[in-house]
Amino acid sequence: MPVAPDIAVELRPETLAVPASLEPAIGVAWAAAQARAGGRLFNGQVFSVSDFSDKRISGCLVEYRLAVAAYADPALAAALRVQPLSVCGVLRMPDGILFGRRQPGATYEAGLWQTPRAGSVDGGAVRNGQVDALGQIRTELAEEIGLDWARITSCRAVTLVRHAATGVHDLAFLLETSAMFAEVENCHRASGCTEYMSLRAVPETALAGFLAAEAARVVPAAPLFLRAAGLG
Template identity: 35%
Template sequence: MPPTRSEWPVTPLKPDVVVQVGRSMPILAADLEARVALHWDAALAKHPTLYNGRVFCADVIGPDVIRGHWSEYRRVLAQMREPDLYGAGILRPLAVVGLLRATDGIVIGQRSEKSIYLPGYWQGAPAGNVESRNSEVQIDLAAQLMAECHEELGLTDAECQVGGCLLACEHPQTHIVDVGMDLTTALDFQTLQDRCHHLGNAEYQALMRVQPDTTLPEPLVPTLSAMLERR
């Protein structure tokens, strides 16, 4: 069954919410490490280009501050495949998601059918894990979203403006926490679509323009529903 809006807990965020590293990555017991390795090897067999980078996981989420720790993507992926893997010590990987306002409407994207996470779902665009790109210690959510603009949509810094944070929305099964953020561009939908097709990384199999009278497609990632309620 597709996830529904009511199943995903939403936390309103201050526009300038701060993300802090509160502890180091915990050491896993040997049996857990073995389970993680099994899941990672199985995933690599299907998706050879997977990269085990550092991703930020939230421990505490509040309107003003999100506090957590850096972890490994392979640990997050193992939890996606086996949700109860860590028991009470669940990982809550943080992701940024844009509510992209073009000159002629809000632009959303349909995830590729090849995606590991929610293939075929419509979501805010762009979106991606909060990750360590240059061994940084501090987490800059605006910079994280801008990097996704480059990678997924082929946009430059001069073509989009990252606004404030709106909300945090957690997937109850995978515990991925989307941070919805305002995003504005002076480009129109057709230009965005062409740019994504020619310069994007094929994260989306389709883009769609949403206007006040638009019937929304299905299935929707509940984070998108929550953000659209605030448009």
């Protein structure tokens, strides 16, 4: 769904009641995710979407373990009605669009190519009852790519994509930078972040061919983000 470039994300004073009967399945899903991640997961709070329009997204904070369980099991997703919000970036460089290959042990979409940066909106993004989605993607970009926000020349929201099976909502932003891929790659290497096995720049003229050749290894939402940004 196309969205306003400055779409607002609003926090509601709601809580999610978890039926006791679901706790065993939630525990199994969380333990499996922890094992894949080597015990690095932290059960903080993430934003769950209640409703949305092209100008506003509303929702509440829920435990991260519920979002992980919902992602792992569509039946749990339907029962819990957890709909996590992620911010996703399409980074447009002068020499191409940035793609990153996720690690095989990643909680979400392991081993697939995606347009970095992407991450769940968490409680740290809340400011006076509003969720700073732009601030979240700024943080994610610094942590996982290492690129300073001063190198971003423009940023705007372009689309909201809902994944029917898991309930995950991806809010995608188009970020433009004057930094060439070599600089971005050096920033990523210096950051020490291991979120991605590798990075690559795909020239805009080669996007269609790349997406066709790597169709089975690209996150399903990436072509939708690119199309919404006028690049697909």
